[in-house]
Amino acid sequence: MLQFISRTCNVAAVKATPRPYHHGNLREALLHAAEKTLETSGAQSISLRELSRELGVSHTSPRRHFANKQALLDALALRGFERFDLALGRATKDRGHNFQTRLTKLTRAFVSFALKHSALLGLMFEAKHRAGAPRELLEASEKAFGHAAAAFAEGQTTGEVVAGDPWRLSLVVFAAMQGLIALSTDGKFKGIPLDRLVGEIIERLILGLRPRP
Amino acid sequence: MLQFISRTCNVAAVKATPRPYHHGNLREALLHAAEKTLETSGAQSISLRELSRELGVSHTSPRRHFANKQALLDALALRGFERFDLALGRATKDRGHNFQTRLTKLTRAFVSFALKHSALLGLMFEAKHRAGAPRELLEASEKAFGHAAAAFAEGQTTGEVVAGDPWRLSLVVFAAMQGLIALSTDGKFKGIPLDRLVGEIIERLILGLRPRP
DNA sequence: ACCTGAACACCGTTCAAGT
DNA sequence: ACCTGAACACCGTTCAAGT
Numbered sequence: 001m002l003q004f005i006s007r008t009c010n011v012a013a014v015k016a017t018p019r020p021y022h023h024g025n026l027r028e029a030l031l032h033a034a035e036k037t038l039e040t041s042g043a044q045s046i047s048l049r050e051l052s053r054e055l056g057v058s059h060t061s062p063r064r065h066f067a068n069k070q071a072l073l074d075a076l077a078l079r080g081f082e083r084f085d086l087a088l089g090r091a092t093k094d095r096g097h098n099f100q101t102r103l104t105k106l107t108r109a110f111v112s113f114a115l116k117h118s119a120l121l122g123l124m125f126e127a128k129h130r131a132g133a134p135r136e137l138l139e140a141s142e143k144a145f146g147h148a149a150a151a152f153a154e155g156q157t158t159g160e161v162v163a164g165d166p167w168r169l170s171l172v173v174f175a176a177m178q179g180l181i182a183l184s185t186d187g188k189f190k191g192i193p194l195d196r197l198v199g200e201i202i203e204r205l206i207l208g209l210r211p212r213p
Numbered sequence: 214m215l216q217f218i219s220r221t222c223n224v225a226a227v228k229a230t231p232r233p234y235h236h237g238n239l240r241e242a243l244l245h246a247a248e249k250t251l252e253t254s255g256a257q258s259i260s261l262r263e264l265s266r267e268l269g270v271s272h273t274s275p276r277r278h279f280a281n282k283q284a285l286l287d288a289l290a291l292r293g294f295e296r297f298d299l300a301l302g303r304a305t306k307d308r309g310h311n312f313q314t315r316l317t318k319l320t321r322a323f324v325s326f327a328l329k330h331s332a333l334l335g336l337m338f339e340a341k342h343r344a345g346a347p348r349e350l351l352e353a354s355e356k357a358f359g360h361a362a363a364a365f366a367e368g369q370t371t372g373e374v375v376a377g378d379p380w381r382l383s384l385v386v387f388a389a390m391q392g393l394i395a396l397s398t399d400g401k402f403k404g405i406p407l408d409r410l411v412g413e414i415i416e417r418l419i420l421g422l423r424p425r426p
Numbered sequence: 427a428c429c430t431g432a433a434c435a436c437c438g439t440t441c442a443a444g445t
Numbered sequence: 446a447c448c449t450g451a452a453c454a455c456c457g458t459t460c461a462a463g464t
Contacts, residue, residue, distance in 0.1 A: 022428060022464090049456065058430045060458085065428095069457065122339075125395055138398075145396075162417075162424045167403060168410070172417055175392030182338055182391045183358075183384065185351075190380060197381070204375075204385055208421025211375045235445090235447060262437065271449045273439085278447095282438065 027065040029055050034076055038119045043126075046073070074134055077127035080120045081140035087113050088147040099155035104202050106148060107177050111194050114181045121181075148174055176201060240278040242268050247289055251332045256339075259286070287347055290340035293333045294353035300326050301360040312368035317415050319361060320390050324407050327394045334394075361387055389414060 023029065033051050048069055049059040066072040091109035092102055114121050128137050148170035155161035161169065180194060180201065187194050236242065246264050261282055262272040279285040304322035305315060327334050341350050361383035368374035374382065393407060393414065400407050 026428085047456065048458095059456095060431080060460095061429050063429095063458080126335075129395075129398060159424065161422055162420075168405075168413070169417070169422065171393065171396065171402060171410075172389055172414055172422070175389045175396055175414075176385055177388070177392065178395045179388030179391030179393075180384065182342075182395065183388055185342060189384060192381075197384075200381070201385055201388075204382070205418070206422045207375075208423070209374055209382065209385070209419045210421075211372065239447085260437065261439095272437095273441095273450080274448050276439080276448095 023055070023057055023061070026055070026057065026061060030062055030065060030072065031075060031079065034072060035079075035120070038076065038123065039117070042119055043073070043123050048072070073123060074127050074137060076120070077124045078134075078137055078140055080117065080124040081128075081137065081144055083117075084113055084121075084124070085140065085144035085147075088144055092147045092151055095154070099151070099158065099160035100202065100206055102151050102155075103148075103173065103206075104199055106151060107173065107198050107202060108195065110174070110177045111181065111198055114177075115187050115194065118181075125178075145170070145174060173202075173205060176205065236268070236270055236274070239268070239270065239274060243275055243278060243285065244288060244292065247285060248292075248333070251289065251336065252330070255332055256286070256336050261285070283343075286336060287340050287350060289333070290337045291347075291350055291353055293330065293337040294350065294357055296330075297326055297334075297337070298353065298357035298360075301357055305360045305364055308367070312364070312371065312373035313415065313419055315364050315368075316361075316386065316419075317412055319364060320386065320411050320415060321408060323387070323390045324394065324411055327390075328400050328407065331394075338391075358383070358387060386415075386418060389418065 030051055033054050034046050037046050037051070046069075048062045052059040052061060062072065066075065087109050088106060091105045094105075095102075097105075124141075127133060128141050149166040152161055152166035152170045156163065156166065177198075180189065180197065183189060184194055189197060243264055246267050247259050250259050250264070259282075261275045265272040265274060275285065279288065300322050301319060304318045307318075308315075310318075337354075340346060341354050362379040365374055365379035365383045369376065369379065390411075393402065393410065396402060397407055402410060
């Protein structure tokens with residue numbers, strides 16, 4: 001399986017082999033190459049001309065698959081949200097735990113995704129924020145964050161969570177995680193690794209900032 | 214005073230008036246023009262050549278004042294953090310209130326800054342996050358966020374806040390705000406304006422997600 | 427349907443030269 | 446000390462033409 005992937009995706013191999021006039025899978029190849037560039041050199045280093053060069057096609061061929069550069073970035077962001085959704089779904093599918101445990105798993109999955117794909121996550125939110133962002137992108141984002149709302153709703157039925165709109169309650173947690181990542185550098189906040197902070201923050205959110213009466 | 218500013222900063226006036234060989238204030242003028250572009254068209258639209266054109270100087274003259282484009286963006290981010298610091302400082306200087314009120318004022322100031330200068334805030338965090346970001350930028354960020362830590366420390370002395378490192382406690386609040394902004398679109402989350410959500414979130418953070426016993 | 431090549435209007439950065 | 450002009454090596458996008 002891994003060999004299959006590396007054979008179809010290996011850029012050098014594609015370049016060396018005499019390529020037919022039609023690439024056959026240019027859209028996929030562009031997205032794959034773009035993501036590699038994103039993770040290694042940042043979003044600003046993504047260039048349609050450079051990607052074309054890597055894939056051995058003319059610099060105008062991306063046009064057939066993406067109306068412009070932004071469309072390619074949006075497609076990359078959409079894939080990001082889809083994978084993000086899967087990661088969060090996996091983290092919450094096990095219902096045999098209490099609310100705090102589920103919430104901790106969910107937030108750890110979030111932080112883990114953020115650390116592994118930090119440039120992609122940045123691109124995802126930037127694309128979503130853009131004026132005139134495609135509807136699919138907003139929907140994909142909504143879907144991913146729905147996992148938290150679902151966990152909160154279930155926590156309410158078991159009496160572990162206060163009453164209120166689950167979406168607005170879950171906002172607090174996601175916001176805290178998203179912000180934690182934004183405020184941190186190198187996966188650390190004031191020298192403490194993020195994944196060590198997660199458990200602490202979740203407990204603080206559940207118990208509140210006020211001293212116990 | 215306002216007239217003075219508009220006279221010295223008005224780009225059209227500078228362009229129309231026969232300009233001496235030395236601009237005299239090119240560094241300032243570049244930063245001012247760059248911020249205008251940032252707020253109206255986004256960070257990606259900032260171009261050294263275009264700024265030079267607007268100011269009526271050659272496209273190579275920015276080089277004397279900024280080693281490269283990134284240096285100009287960093288300078289812009291640094292100014293952002295300084296203004297951010299001032300805004301948060303003003304919001305917390307009045308000590309005649311309880312912890313919840315002070316915290317709400319602080320977070321409202323944060324959200325207000327974020328809504329007024331969203332592109333700048335984005336640039337600030339991106340610049341801070343960059344590998345090899347200048348030390349000044351990290352220090353300026355630290356200084357601004359110190360206002361929250363101070364409010365938490367004081368809340369502890371009056372028994373309104375649980376024990377613990379004030380920096381780590383304040384992280385929860387700032388993270389929540391930062392994330393709230395990131396997760397929202399157009400200053401709204403699911404149609405509800407951010408400033409309406411702030412009070413609700415602060416109360417939730419203070420009381421906790423758990424139902425009252 | 428998919429890809430190419432030439433052309434256009436942009437970039438940032440470097441460097442020798444001017445005031 | 447500060448600014449300029451020419452040059453270099455890049456961009457994204459358009460469009461007529463090729464397979």
